Amino acid sequence: MDMMPLEYRAWLGVRTRYLTRVRAMMDGVISSSFSSKGILSIFIIGIVLVHAFPGVVLVMTPHTRLTAWMLVGEGFFGWTYLTSGVFSTFIFLLSAGITSNLISQDLRNRSFVIYFSRPLGVTEYLIGKFGGTFVVMSAFCTLPVLVNGIMIMATQTGPDYISSVRILLLTLVAGSFASLLFIPYGMMLSSLTKRKAYAGIGTFMTYFSLTLVGEFFSASDPNWKLLNPMNVLHYSFELIYGLGLPTDISPDLYVLALIILLVPTTIITGIRVKRYEGAV
Amino acid sequence: MEPVVIKTKGLRVTYDQLVALDSLSLSLPRGIIGLLGPNGAGKSTLIKVLIGLKKPVGGSVSVKGMVPWEQTLYLRDHVGYMPEYDCLIDEMNPVTLVSHFGRISGMEKGDTVWRAHEVLDFVGLGEERYRNIGTYSTGMKQKVKLAQAIVHDPPILFLDEPTEGMDPLGKEEMLKLIKRVGKTGKTVVVSSHQLHEIERTAEHIVILDRGKLLMEGPLKKILHGEEKNIRSIVIGEPDRLEPFRKYLKDTYQVFSSKIIGNELNVSMKWEDTGNHFFSMAVDHGLQVKEYRPHIRSLEDAFFLTFREGK
Numbered sequence: 404m405d406m407m408p409l410e411y412r413a414w415l416g417v418r419t420r421y422l423t424r425v426r427a428m429m430d431g432v433i434s435s436s437f438s439s440k441g442i443l444s445i446f447i448i449g450i451v452l453v454h455a456f457p458g459v460v461l462v463m464t465p466h467t468r469l470t471a472w473m474l475v476g477e478g479f480f481g482w483t484y485l486t487s488g489v490f491s492t493f494i495f496l497l498s499a500g501i502t503s504n505l506i507s508q509d510l511r512n513r514s515f516v517i518y519f520s521r522p523l524g525v526t527e528y529l530i531g532k533f534g535g536t537f538v539v540m541s542a543f544c545t546l547p548v549l550v551n552g553i554m555i556m557a558t559q560t561g562p563d564y565i566s567s568v569r570i571l572l573l574t575l576v577a578g579s580f581a582s583l584l585f586i587p588y589g590m591m592l593s594s595l596t597k598r599k600a601y602a603g604i605g606t607f608m609t610y611f612s613l614t615l616v617g618e619f620f621s622a623s624d625p626n627w628k629l630l631n632p633m634n635v636l637h638y639s640f641e642l643i644y645g646l647g648l649p650t651d652i653s654p655d656l657y658v659l660a661l662i663i664l665l666v667p668t669t670i671i672t673g674i675r676v677k678r679y680e681g682a683v
Numbered sequence: 684m685e686p687v688v689i690k691t692k693g694l695r696v697t698y699d700q701l702v703a704l705d706s707l708s709l710s711l712p713r714g715i716i717g718l719l720g721p722n723g724a725g726k727s728t729l730i731k732v733l734i735g736l737k738k739p740v741g742g743s744v745s746v747k748g749m750v751p752w753e754q755t756l757y758l759r760d761h762v763g764y765m766p767e768y769d770c771l772i773d774e775m776n777p778v779t780l781v782s783h784f785g786r787i788s789g790m791e792k793g794d795t796v797w798r799a800h801e802v803l804d805f806v807g808l809g810e811e812r813y814r815n816i817g818t819y820s821t822g823m824k825q826k827v828k829l830a831q832a833i834v835h836d837p838p839i840l841f842l843d844e845p846t847e848g849m850d851p852l853g854k855e856e857m858l859k860l861i862k863r864v865g866k867t868g869k870t871v872v873v874s875s876h877q878l879h880e881i882e883r884t885a886e887h888i889v890i891l892d893r894g895k896l897l898m899e900g901p902l903k904k905i906l907h908g909e910e911k912n913i914r915s916i917v918i919g920e921p922d923r924l925e926p927f928r929k930y931l932k933d934t935y936q937v938f939s940s941k942i943i944g945n946e947l948n949v950s951m952k953w954e955d956t957g958n959h960f961f962s963m964a965v966d967h968g969l970q971v972k973e974y975r976p977h978i979r980s981l982e983d984a985f986f987l988t989f990r991e992g993k
């Protein structure tokens with residue numbers, strides 16, 4: 404194939420504002436997540452197993468309004484929705500799946516330099532990666548719960564719409580919290596290894612082992628339950644919906660567990676990526 | 684005189700103890716600028732300083748009037764960078780990669796896809812652009828690296844060893860692309876070890892060695908030299924040629940000399956008249972067969988300056 408050499412052509416568009424670059428980073432994460440077969444499968448199976456069934460049951464059950472109890476309590480026939488182990492397990496799986504490639508990809512390909520030689524700082528890079536993951540997680544943790552909530556409201560027989568709307572708003576908060584809680588740890592592991600598999604399996608196995616260890620020791624002291632990230636999530640749901648912490652759990656230790664999940668992980672990720680900013 | 688686009692003064696850059704650039708002062712105009720020097724000369728380091736990836740410990744820098752480590756983000760809207768080593772994301776195809784990085788460089792989402800295709804057409808990537816970069820040869824990757832550097836149409840480009848790892852045809856193609864981009868009024872800084880490549884591509888030359896400036900100026904001036912150079916063929920008895928050659932080497936600056944049979948081929952610095960050269964040959968019992976002013980190659984200039992520098 405012999406082609407006429409093409410002359411270089413200019414691009415005459417106008418540059419976007421800097422914050423738009425963060426949007427571009429987020430979109431990158433979102434589109435690569437949804438184009439990964441693995442993540443997409445977890446997502447779809449999760450929607451069916453976690454959200455579809457409780458949604459149908461709650462809508463079918465006679466009710467006068469949407470209550471917190473329907474979402475986080477021991478629901479009908481003794482089974483639960485947001486506080487079920489199935490939901491948490493899918494949150495673990497999904498966040499491990501998305502975060503595993505988030506930074507390890509750039510370590511593996513030495514591609515930090517093509518980000519950081521552009522108008523993009525380490526903070527914008529991290530916010531973009533985090534934000535993209537958060538959007539995908541929200542599509543799993545928040546959106547379907549809101550849809551279920553609205554369906555329940557649509558079929559409610561009582562007149563108390565105000566309190567139903569309040570629960571809906573709390574659901575937005577709870578879903579967002581669930582979406583972000585496990586991202587920092589996954590991002591941290593992803594910034595520590597070039598191997599996507601190590602980061603993904605490592606993240607999931609950490610949650611899984613902590614769950615086992617936490618449950619094992621909780622017989623001696625209930626506060627051990629805080630070692631189980633699933634419980635941290637469930638207690639947070641209960642707090643957000645105004646049901647309060649279980650009385651045998653120390654609030655200080657609960658806050659400590661939250662801090663451990665969010666703060667050191669974020670700092671380590673920041674330090675790791677910062678190292679690659681100029682020294683490339 | 685062309686306006687200065689890139690200016691450094693007394694630039695000093697270190698990596699811990701190691702001094703990578705030392706008291707470097709440059710004034711570079713628009714056009715294609717060849718950045719030459721042996722391994723470890725500081726070429727890549729200079730480029731990193733100019734785009735604000737590395738902060739110097741001393742001296743001043745201005746790129747299009749901006750200080751790279753102060754107006755970093757703003758400056759980077761105006762630069763494109765092709766790093767020297769592999770940095771592409773293997774799991775992406777070039778269309779996705781180039782449009783993604785176009786957006787990060789400030790392009791509207793709607794613009795990026797057609798623009799990605801446009802620059803991929805320009806660098807000469809065909810249908811393979813829908814394949815993941817992980818399956819690419821080095822030459823193809825170099826093209827994608829160039830494409831991601833020009834997608835947002837920056838007025839200043841930094842290409843760090845763009846022909847590295849390519850076969851001769853690929854190199855030729857890459858140099859043509861660079862020339863075509865250079866013709867559009869951009870400033871294109873191209874680093875290389877390959878003197879002959881730079882000689883055919885660049886308009887302005889910077890030669891570095893161990894962090895210091897060896898030579899800088901318009902290519903034409905460097906090739907012609909500040910002074911006169913000649914190339915001459917002198918004939919005569921072989922046993923007379925050798926002493927003459929030794930005499931020339933001892934007395935003048937000789938770039939190269941070779942005796943084949945009864946011919947001495949010499950290229951040297953000569954500021955005197957032709958007559959003087961002819962009579963000198965006659966004094967040694969020899970004849971001048973050919974005498975002409977010599978345009979040296981960049982390689983001559985390079986090695987000469989290099990020897991003087993040491």
Ligand SMILES: Nc1ncnc2c1ncn2[C@@H]1O[C@H](COP(=O)(O)OP(=O)(O)OP(=O)(O)O)[C@@H](O)[C@H]1O
Pocket residue numbers: 682683698701702703720721722723724725726727728729767
């Ligand atoms: N990240 C780094 N850490 C420590 N030293 C470095 C680093 N990068 C470069 N150097 C040193 O700085 C000096 C200049 O390196 P630089 O990479 O700029 O040279 P170069 O001219 O690009 O060489 P090459 O032709 O091999 O690419 C070298 O001595 C090198 O060892």
Ligand SMILES: [Mg+2]
Pocket residue numbers: 726727728767843
């Ligand atoms: Mg280099």
